[in-house]
Amino acid sequence: MSETTRTNPRSIVIDPITRLEGHGKIEIFLDEKGDVEHAYFQVPELRGFEQFTVGRPAEDMPQITSRICGVCPMAHHMASTKALDDLYKVDPPPAAKKLREMIYAAFTVEDHALHFYFLGGPDFVVGPTAPKAERNILGVLGKVGLETGGRVIAMRRELRTLMQQFCGKIIHPVFGLPGGVAKGMTKELQESFAAAAGRAVEFGQFTLQVFDDIVLKNKGYVDLILSDAFTQKTHYMGLVDARNKVNFYDGSIRVVNADGKEFANFKVQSYLDHIAEHVAPWSYIKFPYLKKIGWKGFVDGVDSGVYSVAPLARLNVADGMATPLANEAYQKLMSTLGGRPVHHTLANHWARVIELLYAAERLKELANDPEILSPTFRTLPTATPTVGVGVVEAPRGTLIHHYETDEKGLITKANLIVATQGNSARMAIGIDKAARGLIHGGKVDDGLLNQVEMAFRAYDPCHGCGTHALPGQAPVVVTIRDRTGRVIQEIRR
Protein backbone atom coordinates (compact mmCIF):
# COMPACT_ATOMS: atom_id res chain seq x y z
CA MET A 1 0.00 0.00 0.00
CA SER A 2 1.75 3.13 -1.15
CA GLU A 3 -0.65 6.00 -0.88
CA THR A 4 -2.70 7.33 1.94
CA THR A 5 -5.99 5.57 2.08
CA ARG A 6 -9.15 6.71 3.74
CA THR A 7 -10.91 3.83 5.28
CA ASN A 8 -14.18 3.54 6.99
CA PRO A 9 -13.20 4.01 10.57
CA ARG A 10 -12.26 1.01 12.30
CA SER A 11 -9.56 -1.96 12.20
CA ILE A 12 -5.90 -2.39 10.75
CA VAL A 13 -3.88 -5.75 10.86
CA ILE A 14 -0.12 -5.85 10.19
CA ASP A 15 0.45 -9.58 9.60
CA PRO A 16 3.09 -10.86 9.20
CA ILE A 17 5.79 -8.49 10.34
CA THR A 18 8.22 -8.08 7.47
CA ARG A 19 11.68 -9.57 7.90
CA LEU A 20 10.81 -11.00 11.29
CA GLU A 21 11.69 -14.48 12.25
CA GLY A 22 8.44 -16.30 12.79
CA HIS A 23 4.95 -15.36 11.88
CA GLY A 24 3.64 -12.12 13.30
CA LYS A 25 0.41 -10.28 13.02
CA ILE A 26 -0.63 -6.87 14.26
CA GLU A 27 -4.30 -6.05 14.77
CA ILE A 28 -5.41 -2.48 15.16
CA PHE A 29 -8.94 -1.72 16.33
CA LEU A 30 -10.33 1.72 15.55
CA ASP A 31 -13.13 3.55 17.30
CA GLU A 32 -16.06 5.19 15.57
CA LYS A 33 -13.94 8.28 14.78
CA GLY A 34 -11.28 6.16 13.09
CA ASP A 35 -8.79 6.65 15.92
CA VAL A 36 -6.96 3.74 17.53
CA GLU A 37 -8.81 2.04 20.32
CA HIS A 38 -6.36 -0.88 20.81
CA ALA A 39 -3.46 -2.36 18.87
CA TYR A 40 -2.42 -5.95 19.50
CA PHE A 41 0.09 -8.34 18.06
CA GLN A 42 -0.53 -12.03 17.64
CA VAL A 43 1.60 -15.03 16.92
CA PRO A 44 0.58 -18.58 16.09
CA GLU A 45 0.74 -21.04 18.91
CA LEU A 46 3.32 -23.78 18.70
CA ARG A 47 1.77 -26.64 20.61
CA GLY A 48 3.02 -29.73 22.29
CA PHE A 49 6.45 -28.79 23.67
CA GLU A 50 5.77 -30.22 27.12
CA GLN A 51 4.20 -33.43 25.78
CA PHE A 52 7.09 -33.86 23.36
CA THR A 53 9.71 -33.66 26.08
CA VAL A 54 8.07 -35.67 28.87
CA GLY A 55 9.66 -39.11 29.23
CA ARG A 56 12.77 -38.21 27.23
CA PRO A 57 16.24 -38.29 28.80
CA ALA A 58 17.20 -34.84 30.05
CA GLU A 59 20.56 -35.21 28.24
CA ASP A 60 18.67 -35.00 24.93
CA MET A 61 17.32 -31.52 25.70
CA PRO A 62 20.32 -29.50 24.42
CA GLN A 63 19.79 -31.13 21.00
CA ILE A 64 15.98 -31.05 21.01
CA THR A 65 15.64 -27.42 22.03
CA SER A 66 18.26 -26.27 19.54
CA ARG A 67 16.25 -27.94 16.78
CA ILE A 68 12.96 -26.32 17.74
CA CYS A 69 14.29 -22.97 16.69
CA GLY A 70 16.59 -22.72 13.68
CA VAL A 71 17.20 -19.05 14.45
CA CYS A 72 19.20 -19.14 17.68
CA PRO A 73 20.00 -22.82 18.22
CA MET A 74 23.19 -22.06 20.15
CA ALA A 75 21.31 -20.00 22.76
CA HIS A 76 18.93 -22.88 23.47
CA HIS A 77 21.78 -25.38 23.42
CA MET A 78 23.68 -23.35 26.02
CA ALA A 79 20.73 -22.59 28.32
CA SER A 80 19.81 -26.26 28.18
CA THR A 81 23.36 -27.40 28.92
CA LYS A 82 23.48 -25.11 31.94
CA ALA A 83 20.12 -26.47 33.14
CA LEU A 84 21.72 -29.95 32.98
CA ASP A 85 24.69 -28.75 35.08
CA ASP A 86 22.16 -27.64 37.67
CA LEU A 87 20.07 -30.80 37.32
CA TYR A 88 23.08 -33.00 38.09
CA LYS A 89 24.56 -30.48 40.56
CA VAL A 90 27.88 -30.54 38.76
CA ASP A 91 30.33 -27.66 38.33
CA PRO A 92 32.20 -27.71 34.99
CA PRO A 93 35.99 -27.23 35.12
CA PRO A 94 37.29 -23.71 34.32
CA ALA A 95 38.38 -24.68 30.79
CA ALA A 96 34.88 -25.93 29.96
CA LYS A 97 33.25 -22.73 31.18
CA LYS A 98 35.67 -20.67 29.13
CA LEU A 99 35.14 -22.78 26.01
CA ARG A 100 31.39 -22.47 26.36
CA GLU A 101 31.59 -18.72 26.83
CA MET A 102 33.98 -18.38 23.88
CA ILE A 103 31.69 -20.28 21.50
CA TYR A 104 28.76 -18.31 22.82
CA ALA A 105 30.58 -15.03 22.18
CA ALA A 106 31.27 -16.11 18.57
CA PHE A 107 27.59 -16.91 18.13
CA THR A 108 26.56 -13.54 19.58
CA VAL A 109 28.85 -11.66 17.18
CA GLU A 110 27.46 -13.36 14.09
CA ASP A 111 23.83 -13.16 15.20
CA HIS A 112 24.01 -9.47 16.15
CA ALA A 113 25.74 -8.74 12.82
CA LEU A 114 22.91 -10.45 10.96
CA HIS A 115 20.29 -8.41 12.76
CA PHE A 116 21.99 -5.04 12.61
CA TYR A 117 22.81 -5.14 8.92
CA PHE A 118 20.12 -7.25 7.33
CA LEU A 119 17.06 -7.44 9.56
CA GLY A 120 17.12 -4.09 11.37
CA GLY A 121 19.21 -2.40 8.68
CA PRO A 122 16.32 -1.73 6.34
CA ASP A 123 14.80 0.49 9.05
CA PHE A 124 17.89 2.18 10.30
CA VAL A 125 20.64 1.88 7.76
CA VAL A 126 18.37 2.54 4.77
CA GLY A 127 16.14 4.83 6.78
CA PRO A 128 12.65 4.81 8.23
CA THR A 129 11.22 7.11 5.59
CA ALA A 130 12.94 5.54 2.58
CA PRO A 131 10.64 4.20 -0.15
CA LYS A 132 9.34 0.72 0.59
CA ALA A 133 11.14 -0.71 -2.45
CA GLU A 134 14.50 0.21 -0.91
CA ARG A 135 13.81 -1.05 2.59
CA ASN A 136 15.40 -4.43 2.09
CA ILE A 137 18.78 -6.12 2.01
CA LEU A 138 19.70 -4.60 -1.35
CA GLY A 139 18.82 -1.16 0.00
CA VAL A 140 21.21 -1.80 2.89
CA LEU A 141 23.96 -2.78 0.45
CA GLY A 142 23.30 0.38 -1.55
CA LYS A 143 23.82 2.43 1.59
CA VAL A 144 26.80 0.70 3.20
CA GLY A 145 28.48 -0.40 -0.04
CA LEU A 146 29.17 -3.82 -1.51
CA GLU A 147 32.52 -4.08 0.22
CA THR A 148 30.90 -3.77 3.63
CA GLY A 149 28.17 -6.23 2.66
CA GLY A 150 30.81 -8.72 1.62
CA ARG A 151 32.64 -8.14 4.88
CA VAL A 152 29.53 -8.93 6.93
CA ILE A 153 28.95 -12.16 5.03
CA ALA A 154 32.61 -13.17 5.30
CA MET A 155 32.75 -12.45 9.05
CA ARG A 156 29.65 -14.55 9.70
CA ARG A 157 30.95 -17.35 7.50
CA GLU A 158 34.33 -17.44 9.25
CA LEU A 159 32.79 -17.59 12.74
CA ARG A 160 30.17 -20.15 11.76
CA THR A 161 32.77 -22.38 10.13
CA LEU A 162 34.94 -22.32 13.26
CA MET A 163 31.92 -23.03 15.47
CA GLN A 164 31.03 -25.99 13.27
CA GLN A 165 34.56 -27.34 13.42
CA PHE A 166 34.43 -27.36 17.19
CA CYS A 167 30.75 -28.03 17.94
CA GLY A 168 29.42 -29.92 14.92
CA LYS A 169 26.38 -28.78 12.97
CA ILE A 170 24.87 -25.47 14.05
CA ILE A 171 21.39 -26.98 14.35
CA HIS A 172 22.57 -30.19 16.01
CA PRO A 173 25.50 -29.07 18.15
CA VAL A 174 27.53 -31.77 19.85
CA PHE A 175 29.12 -29.54 22.39
CA GLY A 176 27.62 -28.86 25.83
CA LEU A 177 27.29 -31.80 28.24
CA PRO A 178 26.31 -31.75 31.91
CA GLY A 179 29.53 -30.85 33.70
CA GLY A 180 31.49 -29.62 30.70
CA VAL A 181 31.95 -29.91 26.96
CA ALA A 182 32.26 -32.82 24.53
CA LYS A 183 35.88 -32.28 23.50
CA GLY A 184 38.98 -30.27 24.20
CA MET A 185 40.43 -27.44 22.13
CA THR A 186 43.41 -28.13 19.87
CA LYS A 187 46.28 -25.67 19.50
CA GLU A 188 45.61 -25.37 15.78
CA LEU A 189 41.91 -24.55 16.14
CA GLN A 190 42.65 -22.21 19.03
CA GLU A 191 44.94 -20.22 16.73
CA SER A 192 42.19 -20.00 14.13
CA PHE A 193 39.74 -18.74 16.78
CA ALA A 194 42.27 -16.19 18.00
CA ALA A 195 42.87 -14.90 14.47
CA ALA A 196 39.13 -14.69 13.77
CA ALA A 197 38.60 -12.93 17.10
CA GLY A 198 41.07 -10.22 16.13
CA ARG A 199 39.12 -9.63 12.93
CA ALA A 200 35.85 -9.69 14.88
CA VAL A 201 37.03 -6.86 17.14
CA GLU A 202 37.97 -4.77 14.09
CA PHE A 203 34.61 -5.65 12.57
CA GLY A 204 32.85 -4.52 15.75
CA GLN A 205 34.68 -1.19 15.75
CA PHE A 206 33.92 -0.74 12.08
CA THR A 207 30.22 -1.51 12.66
CA LEU A 208 30.08 1.05 15.46
CA GLN A 209 31.55 3.57 13.01
CA VAL A 210 28.88 2.65 10.43
CA PHE A 211 26.22 3.29 13.08
CA ASP A 212 27.85 6.59 13.98
CA ASP A 213 28.11 7.79 10.37
CA ILE A 214 24.72 6.68 9.15
CA VAL A 215 22.49 7.05 12.21
CA LEU A 216 24.04 9.37 14.79
CA LYS A 217 25.11 11.98 12.24
CA ASN A 218 21.58 12.13 10.88
CA LYS A 219 19.41 14.36 13.03
CA GLY A 220 16.23 12.86 11.63
CA TYR A 221 17.17 9.39 12.90
CA VAL A 222 18.26 10.66 16.30
CA ASP A 223 15.00 12.59 16.67
CA LEU A 224 13.12 9.42 15.84
CA ILE A 225 15.04 7.46 18.50
CA LEU A 226 14.17 10.15 21.04
CA SER A 227 10.56 10.56 19.95
CA ASP A 228 7.77 9.91 22.40
CA ALA A 229 6.11 7.30 20.16
CA PHE A 230 9.09 4.98 20.68
CA THR A 231 9.62 5.64 24.40
CA GLN A 232 8.38 3.26 27.11
CA LYS A 233 9.42 3.48 30.74
CA THR A 234 9.52 -0.09 32.03
CA HIS A 235 11.64 -2.27 34.29
CA TYR A 236 14.64 -3.96 32.64
CA MET A 237 16.15 -7.41 33.12
CA GLY A 238 19.48 -8.99 32.18
CA LEU A 239 22.40 -11.12 33.34
CA VAL A 240 25.32 -9.36 35.04
CA ASP A 241 28.64 -10.61 36.39
CA ALA A 242 29.82 -10.10 40.00
CA ARG A 243 30.80 -6.49 39.16
CA ASN A 244 27.42 -5.78 37.54
CA LYS A 245 28.81 -5.80 33.99
CA VAL A 246 26.89 -7.30 31.05
CA ASN A 247 27.49 -11.04 30.67
CA PHE A 248 25.87 -13.28 28.05
CA TYR A 249 26.93 -16.64 29.46
CA ASP A 250 26.59 -16.52 33.23
CA GLY A 251 25.93 -14.45 36.32
CA SER A 252 22.90 -13.29 38.27
CA ILE A 253 19.71 -11.82 36.91
CA ARG A 254 19.47 -8.13 37.73
CA VAL A 255 16.32 -6.06 37.42
CA VAL A 256 16.27 -2.26 37.55
CA ASN A 257 13.15 -0.12 37.69
CA ALA A 258 12.14 2.69 35.35
CA ASP A 259 14.19 5.11 37.48
CA GLY A 260 17.29 2.95 37.16
CA LYS A 261 17.26 1.70 40.77
CA GLU A 262 18.08 -1.95 41.41
CA PHE A 263 14.81 -3.79 42.01
CA ALA A 264 16.09 -7.36 42.25
CA ASN A 265 19.25 -9.40 41.81
CA PHE A 266 18.75 -13.14 41.93
CA LYS A 267 20.06 -16.51 40.81
CA VAL A 268 18.01 -18.13 38.06
CA GLN A 269 17.03 -21.04 40.33
CA SER A 270 14.62 -18.69 42.11
CA TYR A 271 13.10 -17.26 38.91
CA LEU A 272 9.63 -18.45 39.86
CA ASP A 273 9.73 -16.12 42.89
CA HIS A 274 10.34 -13.19 40.55
CA ILE A 275 8.65 -13.90 37.22
CA ALA A 276 5.01 -14.77 36.59
CA GLU A 277 3.12 -14.95 33.30
CA HIS A 278 -0.04 -13.11 32.27
CA VAL A 279 -2.37 -14.71 29.72
CA ALA A 280 -4.34 -12.46 27.36
CA PRO A 281 -7.34 -13.70 25.37
CA TRP A 282 -6.07 -12.18 22.11
CA SER A 283 -2.62 -13.76 21.94
CA TYR A 284 -1.09 -17.21 22.35
CA ILE A 285 2.05 -15.66 23.75
CA LYS A 286 2.30 -15.40 27.53
CA PHE A 287 3.31 -12.05 28.98
CA PRO A 288 5.88 -12.39 31.77
CA TYR A 289 5.86 -9.74 34.52
CA LEU A 290 7.55 -9.07 37.83
CA LYS A 291 5.68 -11.17 40.37
CA LYS A 292 6.53 -8.95 43.34
CA ILE A 293 4.80 -5.98 41.67
CA GLY A 294 2.01 -7.91 40.01
CA TRP A 295 0.22 -7.56 36.70
CA LYS A 296 -1.16 -4.02 36.38
CA GLY A 297 -2.13 -4.24 32.71
CA PHE A 298 -0.36 -3.09 29.57
CA VAL A 299 1.05 0.05 31.13
CA ASP A 300 4.58 1.32 31.69
CA GLY A 301 6.11 3.08 34.71
CA VAL A 302 7.70 2.10 38.04
CA ASP A 303 4.39 0.81 39.41
CA SER A 304 3.84 -1.63 36.55
CA GLY A 305 5.24 -5.16 36.62
CA VAL A 306 6.07 -4.99 32.90
CA TYR A 307 9.75 -5.49 32.16
CA SER A 308 11.89 -5.67 29.08
CA VAL A 309 14.90 -7.73 27.95
CA ALA A 310 17.38 -7.70 25.00
CA PRO A 311 20.30 -5.34 24.17
CA LEU A 312 19.03 -2.05 25.60
CA ALA A 313 17.68 -3.78 28.72
CA ARG A 314 21.03 -5.48 29.29
CA LEU A 315 22.87 -2.17 29.06
CA ASN A 316 20.30 -0.58 31.36
CA VAL A 317 20.74 -3.15 34.14
CA ALA A 318 24.55 -3.07 33.97
CA ASP A 319 27.01 -0.58 35.39
CA GLY A 320 29.05 -0.91 32.19
CA MET A 321 30.71 -3.36 29.83
CA ALA A 322 33.52 -5.68 30.96
CA THR A 323 35.77 -4.90 27.97
CA PRO A 324 37.43 -1.54 27.25
CA LEU A 325 36.23 -0.63 23.73
CA ALA A 326 32.66 -1.69 24.40
CA ASN A 327 32.66 0.17 27.72
CA GLU A 328 33.75 3.35 25.98
CA ALA A 329 30.85 2.92 23.54
CA TYR A 330 28.48 2.19 26.44
CA GLN A 331 29.45 5.47 28.14
CA LYS A 332 28.84 7.35 24.90
CA LEU A 333 25.36 5.84 24.46
CA MET A 334 24.38 6.66 28.03
CA SER A 335 25.67 10.23 27.87
CA THR A 336 24.12 10.88 24.45
CA LEU A 337 20.70 9.54 25.41
CA GLY A 338 20.42 11.15 28.84
CA GLY A 339 21.79 8.45 31.17
CA ARG A 340 20.69 5.11 32.52
CA PRO A 341 18.10 3.80 32.08
CA VAL A 342 17.46 4.69 28.45
CA HIS A 343 13.79 4.19 27.60
CA HIS A 344 13.99 4.75 23.84
CA THR A 345 13.10 1.47 22.17
CA LEU A 346 14.94 2.22 18.93
CA ALA A 347 18.19 2.60 20.90
CA ASN A 348 18.15 -1.21 20.91
CA HIS A 349 19.90 -1.05 17.53
CA TRP A 350 22.74 1.02 18.99
CA ALA A 351 22.94 -1.20 22.09
CA ARG A 352 23.13 -4.24 19.78
CA VAL A 353 26.21 -2.86 18.02
CA ILE A 354 27.89 -2.15 21.38
CA GLU A 355 27.15 -5.71 22.47
CA LEU A 356 28.58 -7.01 19.20
CA LEU A 357 31.83 -5.22 20.01
CA TYR A 358 31.78 -6.56 23.60
CA ALA A 359 31.22 -10.12 22.39
CA ALA A 360 34.09 -9.75 19.93
CA GLU A 361 36.44 -8.42 22.62
CA ARG A 362 35.40 -11.21 25.00
CA LEU A 363 35.91 -13.76 22.21
CA LYS A 364 39.42 -12.43 21.74
CA GLU A 365 40.21 -12.63 25.48
CA LEU A 366 38.99 -16.21 25.74
CA ALA A 367 40.52 -17.43 22.47
CA ASN A 368 43.89 -16.20 23.72
CA ASP A 369 43.52 -17.69 27.20
CA PRO A 370 45.90 -20.69 27.47
CA GLU A 371 43.53 -22.42 29.90
CA ILE A 372 41.12 -23.31 27.06
CA LEU A 373 43.71 -25.87 25.92
CA SER A 374 43.43 -27.76 29.21
CA PRO A 375 42.70 -31.49 28.88
CA THR A 376 40.35 -31.20 31.87
CA PHE A 377 37.10 -30.12 30.23
CA ARG A 378 34.49 -32.23 31.97
CA THR A 379 33.40 -33.10 35.51
CA LEU A 380 31.35 -36.28 35.48
CA PRO A 381 27.95 -35.92 37.13
CA THR A 382 27.14 -38.29 40.00
CA ALA A 383 24.15 -36.69 41.79
CA THR A 384 20.61 -38.03 41.41
CA PRO A 385 18.70 -35.56 39.25
CA THR A 386 15.53 -33.75 40.38
CA VAL A 387 15.30 -30.15 39.16
CA GLY A 388 17.60 -28.06 36.96
CA VAL A 389 17.33 -24.46 35.82
CA GLY A 390 19.72 -22.70 33.44
CA VAL A 391 19.94 -19.21 31.97
CA VAL A 392 21.86 -17.36 29.28
CA GLU A 393 21.38 -14.05 27.55
CA ALA A 394 20.18 -15.01 24.09
CA PRO A 395 20.72 -12.29 21.47
CA ARG A 396 17.08 -11.35 21.99
CA GLY A 397 17.15 -11.42 25.81
CA THR A 398 17.12 -13.55 28.95
CA LEU A 399 16.45 -17.22 28.13
CA ILE A 400 15.53 -19.67 30.91
CA HIS A 401 15.26 -23.46 30.68
CA HIS A 402 13.70 -25.35 33.60
CA TYR A 403 13.50 -29.15 33.73
CA GLU A 404 12.22 -31.59 36.31
CA THR A 405 13.03 -35.30 36.08
CA ASP A 406 12.54 -38.60 37.81
CA GLU A 407 15.51 -40.30 39.49
CA LYS A 408 16.58 -41.81 36.16
CA GLY A 409 16.83 -38.38 34.56
CA LEU A 410 13.70 -38.70 32.42
CA ILE A 411 11.83 -35.41 31.96
CA THR A 412 8.60 -35.06 33.96
CA LYS A 413 8.14 -31.32 33.41
CA ALA A 414 9.76 -28.71 31.20
CA ASN A 415 9.28 -24.97 31.03
CA LEU A 416 11.02 -22.35 28.90
CA ILE A 417 10.89 -18.60 29.27
CA VAL A 418 12.17 -17.52 25.87
CA ALA A 419 13.75 -14.20 25.13
CA THR A 420 11.09 -12.71 22.87
CA GLN A 421 8.47 -13.45 25.52
CA GLY A 422 10.33 -11.18 27.94
CA ASN A 423 9.57 -8.26 25.65
CA SER A 424 6.06 -9.22 24.69
CA ALA A 425 4.23 -6.89 27.10
CA ARG A 426 6.49 -3.95 26.29
CA MET A 427 6.08 -4.64 22.56
CA ALA A 428 2.31 -4.64 22.98
CA ILE A 429 2.53 -1.27 24.76
CA GLY A 430 4.89 0.07 22.09
CA ILE A 431 2.76 -1.02 19.16
CA ASP A 432 -0.35 0.40 20.76
CA LYS A 433 1.39 3.71 21.43
CA ALA A 434 2.91 3.96 17.95
CA ALA A 435 -0.43 3.17 16.34
CA ARG A 436 -2.22 5.76 18.49
CA GLY A 437 0.34 8.40 17.62
CA LEU A 438 0.31 7.69 13.92
CA ILE A 439 -3.20 6.76 12.91
CA HIS A 440 -5.94 9.36 13.11
CA GLY A 441 -9.37 9.59 11.56
CA GLY A 442 -8.95 6.24 9.81
CA LYS A 443 -6.02 7.59 7.77
CA VAL A 444 -3.23 5.07 7.33
CA ASP A 445 -0.28 5.21 4.96
CA ASP A 446 2.63 2.94 4.25
CA GLY A 447 5.21 5.07 6.05
CA LEU A 448 3.08 5.20 9.16
CA LEU A 449 2.57 1.47 9.15
CA ASN A 450 6.28 0.94 8.77
CA GLN A 451 6.81 2.96 11.92
CA VAL A 452 4.34 0.79 13.79
CA GLU A 453 6.31 -2.22 12.61
CA MET A 454 9.56 -0.56 13.64
CA ALA A 455 8.31 -0.48 17.22
CA PHE A 456 8.19 -4.26 16.89
CA ARG A 457 11.35 -4.91 14.89
CA ALA A 458 13.65 -2.98 17.24
CA TYR A 459 13.36 -5.94 19.60
CA ASP A 460 14.39 -8.36 16.86
CA PRO A 461 11.53 -10.56 18.03
CA CYS A 462 11.75 -14.18 17.09
CA HIS A 463 8.45 -15.93 17.39
CA GLY A 464 10.19 -19.07 16.28
CA CYS A 465 10.19 -20.11 19.87
CA GLY A 466 8.29 -17.25 21.44
CA THR A 467 5.09 -19.17 21.19
CA HIS A 468 7.09 -21.77 21.52
CA ALA A 469 7.35 -21.07 17.35
CA LEU A 470 8.48 -21.28 13.81
CA PRO A 471 12.01 -20.99 12.58
CA GLY A 472 12.77 -19.03 9.49
CA GLN A 473 11.74 -15.69 8.18
CA ALA A 474 8.10 -15.02 7.70
CA PRO A 475 6.00 -12.11 6.60
CA VAL A 476 3.76 -9.68 8.61
CA VAL A 477 0.12 -8.73 8.17
CA VAL A 478 -1.70 -5.69 9.60
CA THR A 479 -5.47 -5.99 9.92
CA ILE A 480 -7.60 -3.00 10.70
CA ARG A 481 -10.98 -3.69 12.24
CA ASP A 482 -13.94 -1.54 13.15
CA ARG A 483 -15.78 -1.59 16.44
CA THR A 484 -17.80 -4.56 15.37
CA GLY A 485 -14.67 -6.54 14.51
CA ARG A 486 -15.27 -6.25 10.77
CA VAL A 487 -12.03 -6.13 8.75
CA ILE A 488 -11.93 -2.86 6.91
CA GLN A 489 -8.39 -3.09 5.64
CA GLU A 490 -5.68 -5.71 5.49
CA ILE A 491 -2.09 -4.96 4.57
CA ARG A 492 0.27 -7.74 3.66
CA ARG A 493 3.91 -7.24 2.92
Added chain:
Amino acid sequence: MRILVLGLGNSLLRDDAVGLVVAEALRDRAGPSVDVIATEESGLSLLDYVVGYDRLLVIDAVKAGSAPGTLHEFDVGDIRWASTANPHATGLPEVLALGSALGSKMPGEVRVLAVEAQEIYEIKEGLTPALAAAAPLAVDRAWEIVQGWIADRQERHP
Protein backbone atom coordinates in the same frame (compact mmCIF):
# COMPACT_ATOMS: atom_id res chain seq x y z
CA MET B 1 26.07 -27.55 -15.23
CA ARG B 2 25.79 -28.11 -11.48
CA ILE B 3 22.41 -29.00 -10.00
CA LEU B 4 21.40 -28.69 -6.34
CA VAL B 5 18.29 -30.02 -4.64
CA LEU B 6 17.72 -28.18 -1.36
CA GLY B 7 15.16 -29.59 1.08
CA LEU B 8 14.04 -27.19 3.83
CA GLY B 9 12.03 -27.72 6.98
CA ASN B 10 11.97 -28.60 10.64
CA SER B 11 11.80 -32.26 11.55
CA LEU B 12 10.18 -31.56 14.93
CA LEU B 13 7.19 -29.71 13.49
CA ARG B 14 5.20 -32.49 11.82
CA ASP B 15 4.50 -31.64 8.15
CA ASP B 16 7.16 -28.95 8.16
CA ALA B 17 9.54 -31.89 7.69
CA VAL B 18 8.17 -32.78 4.25
CA GLY B 19 10.90 -30.90 2.36
CA LEU B 20 13.54 -32.85 4.27
CA VAL B 21 11.78 -36.19 3.70
CA VAL B 22 11.38 -35.61 -0.04
CA ALA B 23 14.98 -34.43 -0.47
CA GLU B 24 16.34 -37.48 1.35
CA ALA B 25 14.26 -39.81 -0.81
CA LEU B 26 15.47 -38.03 -3.93
CA ARG B 27 19.07 -38.43 -2.79
CA ASP B 28 18.59 -42.19 -2.92
CA ARG B 29 16.93 -42.07 -6.33
CA ALA B 30 19.23 -39.58 -8.05
CA GLY B 31 22.51 -40.99 -6.86
CA PRO B 32 25.61 -38.93 -7.60
CA SER B 33 24.13 -37.11 -10.62
CA VAL B 34 22.98 -34.16 -8.50
CA ASP B 35 23.86 -32.74 -5.10
CA VAL B 36 21.18 -32.96 -2.40
CA ILE B 37 21.17 -30.98 0.83
CA ALA B 38 18.44 -31.33 3.47
CA THR B 39 18.75 -28.64 6.13
CA GLU B 40 16.81 -27.25 9.06
CA GLU B 41 18.57 -23.91 8.72
CA SER B 42 16.88 -20.93 7.15
CA GLY B 43 17.38 -17.40 5.93
CA LEU B 44 20.87 -16.13 5.23
CA SER B 45 22.42 -19.39 6.39
CA LEU B 46 21.29 -20.84 3.06
CA LEU B 47 23.53 -18.51 1.07
CA ASP B 48 26.65 -20.62 1.45
CA TYR B 49 24.81 -23.73 0.28
CA VAL B 50 23.59 -22.38 -3.04
CA VAL B 51 26.67 -20.47 -4.22
CA GLY B 52 28.27 -21.96 -7.34
CA TYR B 53 25.26 -23.93 -8.64
CA ASP B 54 23.59 -23.37 -12.03
CA ARG B 55 20.18 -24.78 -11.20
CA LEU B 56 18.45 -25.07 -7.86
CA LEU B 57 15.35 -27.00 -6.86
CA VAL B 58 13.99 -26.00 -3.45
CA ILE B 59 11.57 -28.38 -1.74
CA ASP B 60 9.57 -27.03 1.17
CA ALA B 61 6.29 -27.10 3.04
CA VAL B 62 3.81 -24.32 2.44
CA LYS B 63 0.51 -23.10 3.89
CA ALA B 64 -1.35 -21.67 0.92
CA GLY B 65 -4.91 -22.67 1.74
CA SER B 66 -5.29 -25.68 -0.60
CA ALA B 67 -5.91 -29.31 0.33
CA PRO B 68 -3.12 -30.91 2.40
CA GLY B 69 -0.72 -32.73 0.11
CA THR B 70 -1.34 -30.47 -2.91
CA LEU B 71 1.84 -29.80 -4.88
CA HIS B 72 2.64 -26.20 -5.79
CA GLU B 73 5.34 -25.32 -8.25
CA PHE B 74 6.73 -21.95 -9.13
CA ASP B 75 9.83 -20.03 -10.11
CA VAL B 76 11.58 -18.10 -7.43
CA GLY B 77 10.78 -14.88 -9.30
CA ASP B 78 7.11 -15.51 -8.52
CA ILE B 79 7.71 -15.14 -4.80
CA ARG B 80 7.15 -11.62 -3.62
CA TRP B 81 9.83 -10.57 -1.19
CA ALA B 82 8.89 -11.40 2.36
CA SER B 83 5.31 -11.84 1.35
CA THR B 84 4.42 -15.50 1.44
CA ALA B 85 3.17 -17.53 4.34
CA ASN B 86 6.11 -19.91 3.99
CA PRO B 87 8.55 -19.53 6.86
CA HIS B 88 11.61 -20.76 4.95
CA ALA B 89 11.30 -19.71 1.31
CA THR B 90 10.37 -16.19 2.28
CA GLY B 91 13.96 -15.22 2.64
CA LEU B 92 15.09 -17.12 -0.43
CA PRO B 93 14.64 -14.39 -3.06
CA GLU B 94 16.48 -12.02 -0.76
CA VAL B 95 19.28 -14.51 -0.20
CA LEU B 96 19.68 -15.00 -3.96
CA ALA B 97 19.59 -11.27 -4.65
CA LEU B 98 22.13 -10.61 -1.93
CA GLY B 99 24.49 -13.28 -3.26
CA SER B 100 24.27 -11.88 -6.79
CA ALA B 101 24.79 -8.31 -5.61
CA LEU B 102 27.92 -9.40 -3.75
CA GLY B 103 29.29 -10.99 -6.89
CA SER B 104 28.80 -14.66 -5.99
CA LYS B 105 27.75 -17.07 -8.72
CA MET B 106 24.09 -17.80 -7.95
CA PRO B 107 21.83 -20.33 -9.69
CA GLY B 108 20.37 -18.94 -12.92
CA GLU B 109 17.24 -21.05 -12.63
CA VAL B 110 15.49 -21.66 -9.32
CA ARG B 111 12.35 -23.82 -9.08
CA VAL B 112 10.36 -24.24 -5.88
CA LEU B 113 8.34 -27.38 -5.26
CA ALA B 114 6.13 -26.80 -2.25
CA VAL B 115 3.83 -29.30 -0.59
CA GLU B 116 0.71 -27.99 1.12
CA ALA B 117 1.06 -28.87 4.79
CA GLN B 118 -1.69 -29.76 7.21
CA GLU B 119 0.00 -29.36 10.60
CA ILE B 120 3.10 -27.22 11.17
CA TYR B 121 2.43 -25.77 14.61
CA GLU B 122 2.67 -28.93 16.68
CA ILE B 123 5.98 -30.10 18.11
CA LYS B 124 5.91 -33.74 17.09
CA GLU B 125 7.91 -35.94 14.77
CA GLY B 126 6.32 -37.60 11.73
CA LEU B 127 4.16 -36.41 8.82
CA THR B 128 0.35 -36.40 9.01
CA PRO B 129 -1.24 -39.20 6.90
CA ALA B 130 -2.17 -36.76 4.09
CA LEU B 131 1.43 -35.61 3.76
CA ALA B 132 2.89 -39.08 4.14
CA ALA B 133 0.73 -40.04 1.15
CA ALA B 134 1.75 -36.98 -0.85
CA ALA B 135 5.49 -37.27 -0.22
CA PRO B 136 6.15 -40.04 -2.83
CA LEU B 137 4.30 -37.95 -5.46
CA ALA B 138 6.48 -34.99 -4.58
CA VAL B 139 9.56 -37.17 -4.94
CA ASP B 140 8.35 -38.27 -8.41
CA ARG B 141 7.74 -34.69 -9.50
CA ALA B 142 11.08 -33.50 -8.11
CA TRP B 143 12.83 -36.33 -9.94
CA GLU B 144 11.09 -35.31 -13.22
CA ILE B 145 12.33 -31.75 -12.84
CA VAL B 146 15.84 -32.89 -12.06
CA GLN B 147 15.87 -35.39 -14.93
CA GLY B 148 14.82 -32.60 -17.29
CA TRP B 149 17.79 -30.58 -16.12
CA ILE B 150 20.13 -33.54 -16.47
CA ALA B 151 18.90 -33.97 -20.07
CA ASP B 152 19.64 -30.27 -20.73
CA ARG B 153 23.10 -30.81 -19.33
CA GLN B 154 23.72 -33.77 -21.64
CA GLU B 155 22.48 -31.83 -24.70
CA ARG B 156 24.87 -29.03 -23.94
CA HIS B 157 27.81 -31.25 -23.10
CA PRO B 158 27.14 -34.52 -24.89
